[in-house]
Amino acid sequence: MAARYRKLKEIPVEQRLVVRRSHIHGWGLFTLMPFAPNDMIVEYMGEKIRRCVADQREKKYEEMGLGSCYLFALDASTIIDATRAGGPARFINHCCGPNADAKVVAVDGVPKLVIVARRALAVGEEVTYDYKFEYENDKIACHCGAAKCRGSMN
Structure with a gap:
C-alpha cells in the first residue's frame, strides 16, 4: 500500500483531478485521467484533530453559518478537518451508488486517508x-441520482 501511495504522489493532483460544479451538490471532484479499479485517486488532507475538538468545531461552523464543514474520521479518536485548509478531496460528493471508497493506509507507520476507485x-x-x-432522526436529503438512492445520507 505504501508503494501505491507513493505512486499516487508522483502525478500532481492538478493533472489528475479538477474541482467544478456538480449536478449532485454544489462543487464536485472530477477526473482528468482514467483510473483503474483499486487505483488511489487522492488523499483526503486537512488538520488532524481529536474527536472532542471536532465536535466543538462542528458546532462553531454551524453557528458561523458556513453551510458545509469537511470533517472526516481517520480512526476512532482522530478527525481530519479540511473545512478551512484541505485538498480537493473535500469536494467529493456523497452517492448511494459510489464509484470510490475511503480507505486508511499506513505509510511509514503514519495513517493516511485515501480515496480508492471502486x-x-x-x-x-x-x-x-x-x-x-450515522443514523439520525433529522434526515439529510440526498440528491445523488443513483438508481438505488436511499433518499438521505443518514
Missing part, C-alpha cells in the same frame, strides 16, 4: 463515495 473511472467522471453518516 471500479474503472473515465476522464471527466465525478468521483463519489458513500459518506455513511
